[in-house]
Amino acid sequence: MVSTLSTLSKEITHKFYLNGEWKESQSGQTLDIESPYLHEVIGKVQAITKEEVDQAVNFAHEAQKGWAETSLQERAKYLYKWADELVNMQNEIAEIIMKEVGKSLKDARNEVVRTADFIRYTVEEALHMNGESMKGDSFPGGSKSKVAIVERVPLGVILAIPPFNYPVNLAAAKLAPALISGNAVIFKPATQGAISGIKMIEALHKAGLPKGLINIVTGRGSVIGDYLVEHKGINMISFTGGTNTGAHLAKKVGMIPLVLELGGKDPGIVCEDADLHEAAKHIISGAFSYSGQRCTAIKRVLVHEKVANELVEILKGEVNKLSVGSPEEGCTVVPLIDNKSADFIQVLIADALGKGATVVTGNKREDNLIYPTLLDDVNDTMRVAWEEPFGPVLPIIRVSSDREAIDITNESEFGLQASIFTKDINKAFSIANKIEVGSVQINGRTERGPDHFPFIGVKGSGMGAQGIRKSIESMTREKVTVLNLI
Numbered sequence: 001m002v003s004t005l006s007t008l009s010k011e012i013t014h015k016f017y018l019n020g021e022w023k024e025s026q027s028g029q030t031l032d033i034e035s036p037y038l039h040e041v042i043g044k045v046q047a048i049t050k051e052e053v054d055q056a057v058n059f060a061h062e063a064q065k066g067w068a069e070t071s072l073q074e075r076a077k078y079l080y081k082w083a084d085e086l087v088n089m090q091n092e093i094a095e096i097i098m099k100e101v102g103k104s105l106k107d108a109r110n111e112v113v114r115t116a117d118f119i120r121y122t123v124e125e126a127l128h129m130n131g132e133s134m135k136g137d138s139f140p141g142g143s144k145s146k147v148a149i150v151e152r153v154p155l156g157v158i159l160a161i162p163p164f165n166y167p168v169n170l171a172a173a174k175l176a177p178a179l180i181s182g183n184a185v186i187f188k189p190a191t192q193g194a195i196s197g198i199k200m201i202e203a204l205h206k207a208g209l210p211k212g213l214i215n216i217v218t219g220r221g222s223v224i225g226d227y228l229v230e231h232k233g234i235n236m237i238s239f240t241g242g243t244n245t246g247a248h249l250a251k252k253v254g255m256i257p258l259v260l261e262l263g264g265k266d267p268g269i270v271c272e273d274a275d276l277h278e279a280a281k282h283i284i285s286g287a288f289s290y291s292g293q294r295c296t297a298i299k300r301v302l303v304h305e306k307v308a309n310e311l312v313e314i315l316k317g318e319v320n321k322l323s324v325g326s327p328e329e330g331c332t333v334v335p336l337i338d339n340k341s342a343d344f345i346q347v348l349i350a351d352a353l354g355k356g357a358t359v360v361t362g363n364k365r366e367d368n369l370i371y372p373t374l375l376d377d378v379n380d381t382m383r384v385a386w387e388e389p390f391g392p393v394l395p396i397i398r399v400s401s402d403r404e405a406i407d408i409t410n411e412s413e414f415g416l417q418a419s420i421f422t423k424d425i426n427k428a429f430s431i432a433n434k435i436e437v438g439s440v441q442i443n444g445r446t447e448r449g450p451d452h453f454p455f456i457g458v459k460g461s462g463m464g465a466q467g468i469r470k471s472i473e474s475m476t477r478e479k480v481t482v483l484n485l486i
């Protein structure tokens with residue numbers, strides 16, 4: 001595919017950000033960033049050294065002390081300015097997101113604007129978090145002369161590791177709560193997504209954020225990955241990405257707080273009484289937007305056998321209407337982030353077909369572009385029933401009861417979200433209460449937003465909670481000061 005846009009000059013070498021300055025690494029080495037649809041190198045980022053990681057952590061600690069003393073109103077001003085700068089730079093950043101991770105320009109622009117909204121809401125939330133006071137005599141035998149003041153204090157230096165699929169939004173979703181609550185941040189962008197992350201930090205630099213509070217570390221995972229997560233100067237880690245990496249990270253990290261948002265196998269449960277057209281609309285958008293490269297994508301349909309044929313027909317019609325091709329043409333189904341991801345999906349499809357699944361539509365590939373694929377007659381012996389494809393393939397599993405749908409949902413190693421489609425609200429709540437996931441969507445697609453809702457993964461889908469208030473809480477701790485009145 002050939003690009004028609006040109007803001008991003010070819011093969012710019014991007015510097016990393018250390019103590020308020022843009023620098024080249026002493027390593028003299030860079031990493032190539034190849035566009036998933038242009039199939040050419042669109043830029044290079046620094047492959048920094050362990051010594052530079054140490055410097056970043058030291059600068060962050062130094063800066064954090066003063067930042068924690070800075071008034072909330074003062075911190076808020078920098079973050080509001082950051083949001084404004086992002087809006088000003090939305091076209092430039094959106095084009096980079098598109099080229100770097102292959103997301104349509106419209107979605108990329110939405111991501112930038114959503115991020116500015118996220119930052120502003122984070123500030124507002126922090127401004128209204130007042131802590132509490134407790135009286136001693138509310139406990140038996142306690143004294144009226146004791147009063148506890150419970151407030152939240154920053155943890156110190158936060159390591160923020162976002163994924164490739166929202167290189168700006170999911171990065172800022174860690175940076176903004178960390179900064180507003182008085183922390184400094186070591187920002188390790190996904191390598192594919194690093195240029196977008198760097199651009200986002202340019203906006204923060206323009207906003208005049210004091211030096212040292214944000215330091216970007218880009219580089220080879222084999223050199224700085226484990227070194228970073230085991231670094232004694234890191235006080236908390238917020239990671240979003242694959243379950244295997246998350247599990248590896250959890251083993252490496254010592255006694256510091258950790259928030260993990262990992263993979264999913266979100267089901268769309270379609271009950272016998274569902275409005276099938278409405279359900280299909282949500283399932284298609286849930287499963288195929290950005291080629292299914294979302295942790296919250298609908299990754300399997302559990303449909304009651306009595307309505308399965310009708311639903312499959314409707315889904316087939318909708319899948320065939322999806323636009324497939326270049327993100328520059330605004331297509332919904334775009335080339336996957338790399339060839340390895342496309343290979344994995346093909347393995348899942350082949351495994352299912354070998355065990356008796358049928359192709360309703362799709363199963364076509366051009367390089368790393370997988371056409372939207374609907375598989376019917378999927379059963380529990382097939383890998384695609386359980387594994388996360390992170391791509392545009394949707395398996396249909398026919399069930400004979402709501403109970404069976406609940407059991408299949410709960411057998412999963414994942415527990416991110418689930419959608420339930422039914423006209424019976426009592427049934428919806430009854431199913432929702434029995435399924436082991438962080439969030440249940442009734443008559444809607446699985447999704448993280450609106451961003452102030454708590455966002456929780458259980459089992460293999462994560463640990464801890466995000467969502468604006470939850471993220472602020474996770475990056476602060478409670479501190480109690482007791483006043484003993486004389």
Ligand code: G3H
Binds near residue numbers: 448
């Ligand atoms: O990929 C994981 C994201 O947190 C999903 O966010 O539901 O807004 O697409 P989304």
